[in-house]
Amino acid sequence: MQGNLNEIDICSILQLIELGQRTGQLWVRASSSHHHNKLGGEGASIYRPKQESWFVFFLNGQIIYCQEGESSLSRINDYLRHYRVETRLTDKQIASLLPTDAPEYAYLWALLERNIINPKIAGSIIQGLVHETLFDLLSLCQGNFIFHQGVALAPQLNTFEIAPFVAKITKQLQEWKQLYPHIQSPEQLPVLSDKVQLQSSLPEATVNRLQHWADGKTSLRQLARYLNRDILTVAKAIYPYVQQSWLQLVYLETDKLDTHTDTWELQGKPKGRIVCIDDAIAIGETINSILQPQGYEAIALSDPLEALSLVFQLKPDLILCDIAMSKLEGHEVCAMLRHSTAFRLTPIIMLTGKDGFIDRVKARMVGATDYLTKPFTDTELLMLVEKYINNQ
Incomplete structure (x- = not known):
């Protein structure tokens, strides 16, 4: 079984595995935004996607374990800190675990076998890791998956029924969405x-x-x-x-944003800081190529959810926001920003590929300052930017 998360969601995949009482492992891969510096010209900061992956191991339709793709063992060490477990495996002992299919799981069992932790602590850690992995997976809207039926991960310490986990986490995700725009990511x-x-x-x-x-x-x-x-x-x-x-x-990468600010201060204060929120990276690069030579600082953000947090740090003089984005529509982004006193008066210009009356009305209803239709000319963009930045 394999496919695209646009066609079948994680919840449905888990239900099929549970109903079929399948044994094997599910591999999920998805892109998330990752900050890279100085793309599209000096003074530009663009978020590009990086690949993330997860593994979920099953026995007869129940979950044995969940693992992140990188397998750094840091997740388990974070839990060991809670239990005040000071003893760790040596580098040589850890190196022997890495070639296995599930090094995290092997690491836990090695700690158990050496009586560094007891079964109760190991079970609690496994439950926590399963919960946080499913929290991430059930929030995915895009990506690919492959379910490989085969031999179960062994030995098994405990197993978890899928339905109760899914029901609990689905409810939590609904509450999590209510924390936007102030809190968006567990990695903040x-x-x-x-x-x-x-x-x-x-x-x-x-x-x-x-x-x-x-x-x-x-x-x-x-x-x-x-x-x-x-x-x-x-x-x-x-x-x-x-x-x-x-x-x-x-976000961890914001020290790089500070580096950008310092660079601009050394070069002379820019006319204004402009943030472009658009999941089409090429648009961000185009906008930077137009604005940067005119003395503006342009910062392109391709993930609207991360952008909602970053704009509070960046404090832009003007925001350009695409209407049609996959993770979050521009109208929603604009509405969320307008709910904050910090952005009540900040000019927000909506970008769209449609020159339609309904889009314009929606943009005005959520508090957009103006509207720019793609594709636009250099002159059109500069006129709007100069109009609103000079009037502040």
């Missing part, structure tokens, strides 16, 4: 942005805990592992502080 890293306000509004113990975890180096997902909580619980706990702008959520 919390950072203290207003310590003074935190100290004046919260108990000292709470501030100390936030200061300990919000170090800009620990992702929400790592926090969930350290605390042995699911990602939604952690996200909801910090949501009020993010909403108040006392905490800021960043």
Whole structure:
């Protein structure tokens, strides 16, 4: 069994495996946005897709284990930190596990066999890893999959029924969507942005805990592992502080964005910072090639969900946003930005390939400032940008 997630979703695939009581492994591959620097010219920052993959192992229609494609073992080490397990395998012992089909799973069993952890801890870690992997998989809309029927992963510590997991995580994903635009990804890293306000509004113990975890180096997902909580619980706990702008959520790559800013400051302050949100990378590159020679700083973001977080850090003078995007429509992006006081007055220009009356009406209804039809000329783009940046 194999195919495309545009044709059949992960939930349906899991149901088929459960109903057929299949044994084997499911491999899923999908693209996610990844930051690369200085593409499309100096001062441009573009998010390009990288490939991610996951493996899910089954026995008679039940899940044995889930593993990320990279198999770095860091996930398990994060859980071991929660259980205060200090002893680890030697590099030589770890190297012997890597050629196996599931090195993470082999690593857990090696810890068990050496009495470094007990079966209860191992079972809890496995359940946590299955939960977080399914959370990622069930949120996918695009990608490819292959189910290979074969011998089960062995030995088995425990197995999990699919239906209860899917029902629970589906409900969590619905709640997770309510946290947009403030929280979008488990890979975001919390950072203290207003310590003074935190100290004046919260108990000292709470501030100390936030200061300990919000170090800009620990992702929400790592926090969930350290605390042995699911990602939604952690996200909801910090949501009020993010909403108040006392905490800021960043991506690991944002240090590169800071490098861009420094570069521009050395060269002389640009006329304005313009963010383009469009999942067509070529559009971002085109816009940069037009604006950068005119003295503007252009930053292209190809993932609308990540863009919703990054614009809070970038504080653009103007936003260009495509209407038709696969992950999130431009109308939704615009509406979410307008709900934040930070972007109530920021000019937002909608880009579309359709010159239709309905699109224009929708754009105005969600608070768009203006509208630009693709393909556009250099002059058309520059006139709009100059019109709204000079009027601020």
